[in-house]
Each structure stands twice: as structure tokens, then as C-alpha cells.
Amino acid sequence: MAFVPPTLADVRAAAARIAAYATVTPVLRNDVLNASAGASLHFKCEHLQRGGAFKFRGACNAVWSLSEDEARRGVVTHSSGNHGAALALAAATRGIPAHIVVPEGAVAAKLANIERAGGILHRCAPTIAAREETCAEVQRETGATLVHPYADARVIAGQGTIILELLQQAPDLDAVITPVGGGGLISGCAIALRALAPGIELMGAEPAGADDAFQSLQRGERVTDVVPDTICDGLRATIGAPNFALLREHGVEVVTATDGETRAAMRSIWAELKQTVEPSSALVLAALMKHRERFRDKRVGLVLTGGNVDLDAVDLRAA
Amino acid sequence: MAFVPPTLADVRAAAARIAAYATVTPVLRNDVLNASAGASLHFKCEHLQRGGAFKFRGACNAVWSLSEDEARRGVVTHSSGNHGAALALAAATRGIPAHIVVPEGAVAAKLANIERAGGILHRCAPTIAAREETCAEVQRETGATLVHPYADARVIAGQGTIILELLQQAPDLDAVITPVGGGGLISGCAIALRALAPGIELMGAEPAGADDAFQSLQRGERVTDVVPDTICDGLRATIGAPNFALLREHGVEVVTATDGETRAAMRSIWAELKQTVEPSSALVLAALMKHRERFRDKRVGLVLTGGNVDLDAVDLRAA
Numbered sequence: 001m002a003f004v005p006p007t008l009a010d011v012r013a014a015a016a017r018i019a020a021y022a023t024v025t026p027v028l029r030n031d032v033l034n035a036s037a038g039a040s041l042h043f044k045c046e047h048l049q050r051g052g053a054f055k056f057r058g059a060c061n062a063v064w065s066l067s068e069d070e071a072r073r074g075v076v077t078h079s080s081g082n083h084g085a086a087l088a089l090a091a092a093t094r095g096i097p098a099h100i101v102v103p104e105g106a107v108a109a110k111l112a113n114i115e116r117a118g119g120i121l122h123r124c125a126p127t128i129a130a131r132e133e134t135c136a137e138v139q140r141e142t143g144a145t146l147v148h149p150y151a152d153a154r155v156i157a158g159q160g161t162i163i164l165e166l167l168q169q170a171p172d173l174d175a176v177i178t179p180v181g182g183g184g185l186i187s188g189c190a191i192a193l194r195a196l197a198p199g200i201e202l203m204g205a206e207p208a209g210a211d212d213a214f215q216s217l218q219r220g221e222r223v224t225d226v227v228p229d230t231i232c233d234g235l236r237a238t239i240g241a242p243n244f245a246l247l248r249e250h251g252v253e254v255v256t257a258t259d260g261e262t263r264a265a266m267r268s269i270w271a272e273l274k275q276t277v278e279p280s281s282a283l284v285l286a287a288l289m290k291h292r293e294r295f296r297d298k299r300v301g302l303v304l305t306g307g308n309v310d311l312d313a314v315d316l317r318a319a
Numbered sequence: 320m321a322f323v324p325p326t327l328a329d330v331r332a333a334a335a336r337i338a339a340y341a342t343v344t345p346v347l348r349n350d351v352l353n354a355s356a357g358a359s360l361h362f363k364c365e366h367l368q369r370g371g372a373f374k375f376r377g378a379c380n381a382v383w384s385l386s387e388d389e390a391r392r393g394v395v396t397h398s399s400g401n402h403g404a405a406l407a408l409a410a411a412t413r414g415i416p417a418h419i420v421v422p423e424g425a426v427a428a429k430l431a432n433i434e435r436a437g438g439i440l441h442r443c444a445p446t447i448a449a450r451e452e453t454c455a456e457v458q459r460e461t462g463a464t465l466v467h468p469y470a471d472a473r474v475i476a477g478q479g480t481i482i483l484e485l486l487q488q489a490p491d492l493d494a495v496i497t498p499v500g501g502g503g504l505i506s507g508c509a510i511a512l513r514a515l516a517p518g519i520e521l522m523g524a525e526p527a528g529a530d531d532a533f534q535s536l537q538r539g540e541r542v543t544d545v546v547p548d549t550i551c552d553g554l555r556a557t558i559g560a561p562n563f564a565l566l567r568e569h570g571v572e573v574v575t576a577t578d579g580e581t582r583a584a585m586r587s588i589w590a591e592l593k594q595t596v597e598p599s600s601a602l603v604l605a606a607l608m609k610h611r612e613r614f615r616d617k618r619v620g621l622v623l624t625g626g627n628v629d630l631d632a633v634d635l636r637a638a
Contacts, residue, residue, distance in 0.1 A: 026345055028367065031369070032435070047593045048347065048593060051593075052593065054619055109590070116351070266628060270595045270630060271428070271595070271628075271630055272371075274326070274366045274367060274371065274594060274595040274596070274626035275593060275595060276589045276590070276593040276594060276595055277593070285401065307593035309590075311586060311589060
């Protein structure tokens with residue numbers, strides 16, 4: 001099936017579709033962080049979304065886009081965690097089965113989320129090939145619809161609804177920063193922002209240890225051989241082909257930050273903003289701090305994407 | 320000076336006085352915590368108040384209640400941390416000096432808050448006598464006005480403003496639970512609740528290792544010889560004499576929870592509500608969980624009082 005990128009109308013339709021189920025997440029501000037950044041920061045708190053991550057938006061839009069017939073056979077996806085939990089939660093809102101293929105070694109807190117939401121776990125080896133094969137197997141057996149974590153127009157449109165809310169909650173922004181993993185979030189945000197507020201800069205933040213989108217934009221072609229090595233467990237995916245095309249089309253810049261910079265930003269967010277976010281979220285603040293001069297005195301929206309941290313594993317001690 | 324307890328009118332005046340400076344903190348909800356409590360929980364997020372604790376309300380009301388003459392000479396207090404930082408921040412809003420007497424051994428994150436807000440630190444031995452003596456010395460030298468952390472009508476009225484907001488944000492509550500340390504917060508809440516919504520139960524939560532208010536209510540007289548031993552560093556104070564009188568007058572019940580119970584509740588709040596709260600805040604959820612049967616299917620407001628945690632010291636690993 002050819003990929004047809006969503007439009008602003010699709011993002012708006014997604015917002016209407018998910019309104020009964022998704023949380024309108026708050027935007028938090030903090031004097032101490034503003035002072036240290038030299039900018040006016042607006043944190044969009046998607047870690048307070050249902051399931052603890054923005055992923056519920058895209059998953060919910062996909063689930064409620066299905067026909068009655070399709071819905072009855074359920075949905076299936078492969079996901080290291082947040083999208084899986086989100087799809088399970090979304091499927092539960094429609095009372096349909098969700099099959100979640102998870103690689104060995106996924107974060108315990110995220111697997112617990114999936115099971116709590118009623119998702120059916122299918123474990124597989126931690127390779128892309130094993131994931132896709134297991135997914136295809138489940139599809140053959142159940143007739144479930146694949147809801148890809150990011151290379152899916154319904155998912156992209158759902159993630160773009162964040163921008164509709166953010167523009168209402170924080171008018172007159174100069175820039176928005178989101179993390180980049182597979183690119184579902186940032187491409188949805190690009191579509192909504194370019195249509196509604198083309199003057200607002202959109203920047204993507206990628207872990208230096210999983211900088212395939214950054215490299216892809218530099219080279220002008222999609223780089224798929226980066227072996228991810230980062231604490232940002234939500235951002236280890238390779239940029240999707242349609243997502244990469246959308247980043248290019250909308251002229252989105254991607255910058256990188258190291259795990260050390262992300263860890264310091266995470267500590268600031270926990271300590272000052274008092275929000276328990278996962279490393280993938282903290283990365284946006286790390287990117288902003290690294291490019292502080294560029295954002296001086298600007299009003300910046302930062303999307304905190306998730307808060308599913310393994311509290312047994314986290315180490316926030318100062319370096 | 321005889322203590323004149325504040326009235327609802329004083330609480331309302333405090334709300335008007337602090338409106339330009341204090342944050343209207345959000346109320347957060349969470350499906351997972353609701354399910355595990357079997358109740359509908361409304362978390363009033365005072366850890367998102369300026370300075371990271373509800374204390375800013377009372378301190379700000381006290382600072383802006385001073386005459387021009389009094390204000391010029393500044394304010395002084397003794398505080399293990401959150402009230403000190405709050406008073407320093409409040410004094411800064413009026414451009415006057417704040418002298419903060421802190422006992423040796425106070426939490427590093429809280430001392431940093433005080434200094435960042437421009438407070439002038441005076442260290443003393445960790446005894447009540449040393450604190451009071453050092454305070455009196457500063458008063459003699461500077462003419463500063465003492466703003467007691469809890470046994471002060473202006474402070475009590477300021478803390479009571481939480482209830483004005485909470486009743487707007489979460490109508491039809493059945494009960495409200497707040498922590499009890501010196502009793503400034505709970506007595507302010509009692510005054511506002513009894514006047515505005517006498518049908519709403521108010522419960523105080525105290526650490527089992529610092530249960531002087533609990534013991535005092537049992538015995539019908541103020542117990543002042545409890546040696547605090549608890550991780551709830553914000554709740555080690557002895558219940559104030561006027562605060563105890565107000566608890567008795569308004570028939571407030573106080574229950575206790577152990578540090579183990581508080582630690583488990585803190586882990587839940589960090590993991591599910593995604594809020595970085597200090598142990599003194601988590602205690603309210605611990606108390607609710609301990610008395611779960613009583614709150615079954617009720618709508619309960621829980622005041623999360625502060626989020627100033629020393630991230631180097633915190634240990635959230637499962638027991």
C-alpha cells in the first residue's frame with residue numbers, strides 16, 4: 001500500500017477521534033530552568049498522557065480509524081515499549097485485541113504497562129528481522145491490522161495533535177523541539193506546524209549514539225546502518241522512510257546530544273520541573289542547552305515525550 | 320502577642336495578596352493510582368508551587384502583610400528548608416532581606432534553594448533552643464520580623480488558600496488529606512474547609528516516627544517530647560500550640576504511616592503520576608492506602624506538599 005502523508009485535515013480529524021480518550025496534557029513552566037536556559041520554556045507534558053507517553057495519540061487514532069470488520073480482528077505491532085503499551089490501551093478503549101511483539105531486553109516498566117493494559121505479549125529476538133517476522137506471523141494467524149510505530153499515516157496524524165494543543169496553550173512560540181526516533185512524532189508535528197504556524201521553527205533532537213536521522217539529512221539519503229548505543233531507549237529506532245521524506249519536505253533540522261548531556265538535562269527536569277521523565281524526553285532540553293545562544297530570549301516549546309522509567313535502574317547522581 | 324486564629328476572610332485576603340506571585344498549581348489524576356486505591360484521587364500539586372513547596376503561600380502572605388516600615392527591616396525565620404526557601408523567595412518579591420536560620424544537617428537541595436532565592440543563611444546547631452536563640456539574635460541586630468514556619472496566623476491563612484483553589488479544581492470532594500508537621504498547612508485547610516464545605520472530611524497524615532500531633536490528639540494535650548525519626552524531613556517539627564488548638568477545635572483526625580509505607584507510596588507517585596515529590600508529600604498517599612476501605616469509591620483530594628528531594632540521596636529501589 002502506497003504511503004499517503006497526512007494533512008492538517010487528517011491531524012484535525014485525529015484530534016476529534018481521540019478526544020474522548022486522550023488527555024489534554026498540561027504545559028509546565030519553571031523559573032529556574034528559564035533562567036539557566038536564558039529562554040522561556042514551555043514543557044508539553046506528554047509523559048502525563050495515558051500510558052505515560054505521547055504514543056497513545058497515534059495508536060488511538062489508528063484504532064478508531066479501523067472499520068468494524070478490521071477492528072474485530074484486532075491490531076498488532078512491534079515496539080520496544082511505549083507504542084506497544086499505547087496500542088494495548090487504545091485497543092482496550094474499543095474492546096479489541098492488541099498483539100504486541102516485544103524484543104528481549106525491553107525495559108521492564110514498559111512491558112508491565114503493556115500487560116496491565118491487556119496487551120498480548122509476543123517475545124522475539126532483538127533484531128528488526130525477528131520483529132517483522134513475528135509480526136507477520138501474528139497477522140497471518142489472526143488477521144490483525146499492523147499499526148506500525150511511526151511509518152503509518154494514522155499514527156503520524158495522531159502525534160501531530162500535540163501541536164494543536166500546544167499552540168492553544170502557549171501562543172507566540174518561536175520554536176518547538178521534539179525528540180527523533182522513528183520520526184512519527186516529528187513528522188506529525190511538522191505537518192501541523194507548517195500548515196498552522198509556518199513561522200515557528202521545528203527542531204529535532206536525536207541521541208548522538210543513534211543519529212541516523214541526523215546523518216540521513218546530512219547525506220540526503222536515508223542511513224539505516226547505525227547501531228544504536230544510547231540511554232534513550234525510546235529513540236533507538238531507525239528513521240522511517242516516509243518520516244525521512246517528510247522531514248526533508250518540511251526542512252526540519254535535526255541536532256544531536258550525547259548521553260552525558262541528556263543525563264544532566266534529565267537531572268534538571270527531575271530536580272526543578274519535578275517531573276519524572278525518561279531519557280528520551282530529557283534529550284530535548286539537552287539539545288536546547290547545547291544550542292542556547294540560538295534560542296536566547298525565545299519562547300520555546302519542548303515536548304516531553306514519556307515518563308516510563310525503570311526506577312530500579314535509574315541513576316541520577318551528579319557526574 | 321496573643322495568637323488570633325485566622326478566619327475564612329483572612330484566607331480570602333491572603334489569596335488576593337499572593338495572587339500576583341504564587342502559582343495556581345494543577346490538580347493531577349491518574350487511572351493506575353485510582354485503580355490501586357479503589358478511589359478517585361485528586362493530587363493538588365504544591366510541589367509545583369514556586370520554590371517547590373506550598374510554603375511559598377504562607378510566607379508570601381506574611382511578607383505582603385507587613386507595613387512599609389516593618390518590611391524595610393526584613394524578615395527572619397528558622398526552617399529545615401522549604402519554609403526558609405519560601406520566605407527568601409517571598410521577600411525577594413518585595414525586595415526586602417530574608418534571614419534564614421538553618422540547622423546543621425539540613426537537606427542540601429533545600430539549602431541551595433534558599434541561597435538561590437537570595438536568602439541570607441545563618442547556621443546553628445540542630446536543636447530547637449539553638450534555632451530560637453539564633454533567630455532572636457538576628458531580630459535584635461536587624462529589627463527583622465519573625466515569620467514562624469507554622470505558629471503564625473498569616474502563614475496559616477496563606478496555606479489555607481490551597482483549599483480555595485482545590486475546591487474550584489475538584490468539586491464534590493468527599494475528603495482531603497494533608498501531611499502534618501508543625502500544623503500550619505492542616506490548620507489553614509481546616510479553617511477554609513469548615514467554613515466553605517463542612518461536609519468534606521479533613522484528615523492529617525503524620526509519620527509514625529514523628530507522631531506528636533497524633534499522640535497529642537489522643538491524650539488531649541500537646542505532646543512535645545517526641546524525638547523525630549523519619550525520612551519525611553519536612554515533617555520533623557512538633558505541632559505548634561495554636562495549630563494543635565485549631566486541630567482540636569475543628570475535630571481533625573490525624574493518622575500515621577511508617578517510613579516503609581511512605582517509601583512505597585513515593586515510588587508509586589514517581590512511577591505512575593510521574594511527579595518528583597519528597598517523602599513528606601508521599602505520606603498522604605501512604606495514609607490513604609492504609610485506610611483504603613474507608614475511602615473506597617470516594618473522591619479524595621491529596622495535597623502533595625513539596626518536591627525538594629536530594630537526588631543524590633534518594634533510593635527508590637523496590638524493597
